[in-house]
Amino acid sequence: MKSIRNFLAAAGLSVVLTPAYAGQVEVLHWWTSGGEAKAMGVLKEMMEEQGHTWKDFAVAGGGGEAAMTVLKTRAVSGNPPAAAQIKGLDIQEWAKLGFLTSLDDVAEDAKWDEALPPVVAKTSKYEGDYVSVPINVHRVNWLWANPDVFEKAGVDVPQTLDEFFTAADKLKKADVIPLAHGGQAWQDATVFEAIALAVLGPKDFSAAFVDHDMDVLSGSKMVEALTKFHRIRDYIDPNSVGRDWNVATKMVINGDAAMQIMGDWAKGEFTAAGMVAGEDYLCVPAPGTEGSFTFNIDSLAMFKLNDEEDEKAQKDLARTILEPEFQTVFNKAKGSIPVRTDMDISGFDSCAQAAMESFKTTSDNGQLIPSLAHGMATTSAVQGQVFDVITNFFNTPDADPKTTAERFASAVQSAL
Amino acid sequence: MAQLGAVSQSTPRHSRVRLTQRLQHWLPKLALAPTGVMALVGIYGFMIWTGILSFTGSTFLPSYEFVGFDQYARLLGNDRWLTACTNLAIFGGLFITLCLVIGCFLAVLLDQRIRNEGVIRTIYLYPLALSMIVTGAVWQWILNPSLGLEKLMHDWGWTSFQFDWLTDPEMVIYTIVIAAVWQASGFVMALFLAGLRGIDPAIINAARVDGAGMPRIYLRIVLPAMRPVFFSSVMVLAHIAIKSFDLVTAMTAGGPGYASDLPALFMYSFTFTRGQMGLGAASSILMLGMLLAILVPYLYSELRGQRNG
Numbered sequence: 047m048k049s050i051r052n053f054l055a056a057a058g059l060s061v062v063l064t065p066a067y068a069g070q071v072e073v074l075h076w077w078t079s080g081g082e083a084k085a086m087g088v089l090k091e092m093m094e095e096q097g098h099t100w101k102d103f104a105v106a107g108g109g110g111e112a113a114m115t116v117l118k119t120r121a122v123s124g125n126p127p128a129a130a131q132i133k134g135l136d137i138q139e140w141a142k143l144g145f146l147t148s149l150d151d152v153a154e155d156a157k158w159d160e161a162l163p164p165v166v167a168k169t170s171k172y173e174g175d176y177v178s179v180p181i182n183v184h185r186v187n188w189l190w191a192n193p194d195v196f197e198k199a200g201v202d203v204p205q206t207l208d209e210f211f212t213a214a215d216k217l218k219k220a221d222v223i224p225l226a227h228g229g230q231a232w233q234d235a236t237v238f239e240a241i242a243l244a245v246l247g248p249k250d251f252s253a254a255f256v257d258h259d260m261d262v263l264s265g266s267k268m269v270e271a272l273t274k275f276h277r278i279r280d281y282i283d284p285n286s287v288g289r290d291w292n293v294a295t296k297m298v299i300n301g302d303a304a305m306q307i308m309g310d311w312a313k314g315e316f317t318a319a320g321m322v323a324g325e326d327y328l329c330v331p332a333p334g335t336e337g338s339f340t341f342n343i344d345s346l347a348m349f350k351l352n353d354e355e356d357e358k359a360q361k362d363l364a365r366t367i368l369e370p371e372f373q374t375v376f377n378k379a380k381g382s383i384p385v386r387t388d389m390d391i392s393g394f395d396s397c398a399q400a401a402m403e404s405f406k407t408t409s410d411n412g413q414l415i416p417s418l419a420h421g422m423a424t425t426s427a428v429q430g431q432v433f434d435v436i437t438n439f440f441n442t443p444d445a446d447p448k449t450t451a452e453r454f455a456s457a458v459q460s461a462l
Numbered sequence: 463m464a465q466l467g468a469v470s471q472s473t474p475r476h477s478r479v480r481l482t483q484r485l486q487h488w489l490p491k492l493a494l495a496p497t498g499v500m501a502l503v504g505i506y507g508f509m510i511w512t513g514i515l516s517f518t519g520s521t522f523l524p525s526y527e528f529v530g531f532d533q534y535a536r537l538l539g540n541d542r543w544l545t546a547c548t549n550l551a552i553f554g555g556l557f558i559t560l561c562l563v564i565g566c567f568l569a570v571l572l573d574q575r576i577r578n579e580g581v582i583r584t585i586y587l588y589p590l591a592l593s594m595i596v597t598g599a600v601w602q603w604i605l606n607p608s609l610g611l612e613k614l615m616h617d618w619g620w621t622s623f624q625f626d627w628l629t630d631p632e633m634v635i636y637t638i639v640i641a642a643v644w645q646a647s648g649f650v651m652a653l654f655l656a657g658l659r660g661i662d663p664a665i666i667n668a669a670r671v672d673g674a675g676m677p678r679i680y681l682r683i684v685l686p687a688m689r690p691v692f693f694s695s696v697m698v699l700a701h702i703a704i705k706s707f708d709l710v711t712a713m714t715a716g717g718p719g720y721a722s723d724l725p726a727l728f729m730y731s732f733t734f735t736r737g738q739m740g741l742g743a744a745s746s747i748l749m750l751g752m753l754l755a756i757l758v759p760y761l762y763s764e765l766r767g768q769r770n771g
Binding site for chain 1: 521522523536539540541542606607608626628629631714715717718719720721731732734735736737738
């Protein structure tokens with residue numbers, strides 16, 4: 047009996063005395079493709095260096111639909127992971143339901159408020175408290191171009207929408223597909239977003255899709271944006287239906303198509319094909335959106351946990367994510383840029399550097415725009431309705447922009 | 463058994479027999495109980511729960527803040543839902559009719575005591591062994607203009623050949639019918655063949671003696687006798703049509719735009735990816751309604767038929 051008690055005491059003591067033992071962090075994410083998985087591996091290593099146990103909880107499936115279903119089940123049964131990849135306004139929804147924990151002590155220690163642009167900080171907070179950690183920033187309004195194709199057709203890479211249409215006509219005559227596109231709702235929305243931003247301007251774009259101003263949603267400028275968006279149909283190939291974005295990127299890489307409007311995750315495809323930014327492929331702001339920056343931020347939302355050690359590990363995780371070291375390694379692997387504006391990014395490629403510069407200036411002058419196509423501007427309910435209108439309009443050959451603009455307003459209204 | 467036990471008068475044996483007897487009485491019920499409970503909870507329980515959710519403002523987790531018929535009103539005002547229902551009407555109507563016509567025709571042909579019937583029957587029946595998702599993937603390749611049939615024809619030199627229904631918002635729903643009919647008509651054929659084999663050859667011979675030709679015999683005598691087979695086929699096909707999900711997912715994912723959306727796809731997307739559980743629940747209740755609208759009259763006619771017969 048005595049020996050057992052001694053043993054237990056010793057065991058208990060050893061737990062207390064071993065400094066290496068700490069909590070476990072379980073992270074739900076869907077970064078399972080090559081570069082993404084590598085980027086997550088870095089985070090795992092850094093956590094293990096701090097003595098915590100990393101439990102990977104990766105659920106494959108690009109859009110994270112499967113992951114969300116698992117997360118809901120776990121959260122409802124009272125056993126959520128420490129952190130989960132949740133985006134945009136869905137963070138607010140989770141926080142509103144009381145699932146998320148406050149990270150304010152970490153944020154204060156690490157001075158997040160100084161490092162993050164206010165717009166980014168706002169998306170990570172619920173009622174003034176940090177409940178999630180932004181990991182990276184993707185710029186969505188990029189135009190990717192194959193310079194060889196442009197040279198052969200004798201046109202310049204377009205800067206404005208008008209130039210885009212003239213260039214596209216010439217490219218079409220030169221027998222290349224002017225714009226590589228994948229006909230999926232979110233890709234239709236990505237292209238629409240770039241055109242709407244060019245036509246409406248950052249202020250009206252935000253009024254329409256962030257504040258849901260009905261007058262702007264159904265207004266004449268929106269009709270113009272839709273008309274131009276519909277014109278794009280002439281410059282994509284008829285087989286685009288259901289095509290994945292990376293297949294479309296391959297078309298630009300191979301020279302079958304001249305351009306693609308897509309976020310900077312497309313860079314991964316170019317890099318994998320052994321191409322160098324600025325030489326073998328070009329990145330310019332989507333036509334007419336020079337000076338604006340549509341962002342798509344990945345975040346890890348932090349759930350309320352019961353175990354004190356796990357909580358500590360969770361806080362360490364939050365702190366580690368925003369440290370410049372991790373930001374550098376992760377974003378280089380993922381093709382995005384760091385969320386901190388106070389970092390040295392001289393080691394990044396030229397597209398990332400251009401993005402960072404634009405990110406800094408736009409976060410100062412208010413032209414930093416949340417992406418509609420990637421769930422940063424509005425809730426998934428409104429976003430879904432808007433997607434339906436966009437994709438239906440784009441896929442109907444004789445659709446009327448005017449009634450569509452009105453349907454925008456009624457669709458948004460019904461989802462609010 | 464009970465009498466035997468009583469006669470022997472031996473107490474242990476008596477109780478054993480009573481135990482066996484009890485067991486015999488309870489065993490079937492015990493064995494069925496788990497299934498019964500599972501069915502009650504898993505089917506009817508969730509049906510009721512979905513019904514309740516459809517009256518709430520649930521977003522991405524269930525909540526119990528009741529909003530009356532709001533979700534139904536929103537659903538009926540949703541363009542995409544209307545498209546999905548129209549598509550279901552087109553898809554369901556064509557799918558059921560074509561499967562019945564083709565299946566029945568094949569069965570009649572196979573019924574002519576031809577050689578190698580077994581082989582042919584297997585060939586026609588076997589598409590059913592593939593899951594809908596595989597069927598969808600295969601047909602998606604065949605019908606995709608840049609991969610399949612159209613490209614093949616172009617490569618062979620027939621460059622004016624055009625078959626791009628899969629990417630044409632007006633035609634895409636008909637394309638899905640092609641794949642679905644390919645999958646299910648063999649099954650209908652098997653059902654009809656079994657039915658045809660159940661018909662007494664004496665009747666056919668009698669008709670033949672009376673001078674009726676084969677087409678006439680089939681149209682006037684054999685097919686009318688197949689009413690029960692006809693009804694069960696319609697039931698099964700209607701089920702397949704209404705719950706149809708994987709085929710569309712694999713072939714078009716509801717696209718282009720949402721031109722080939724079906725109610726089941728709509729329900730999944732709103733409940734699970736868009737965080738509008740209330741609206742999704744309302745749509746599934748309406749789907750249940752559609753199913754009942756077919757099922758109830760059928761069951762009614764069947765049960766009444768039994769009582770009369």
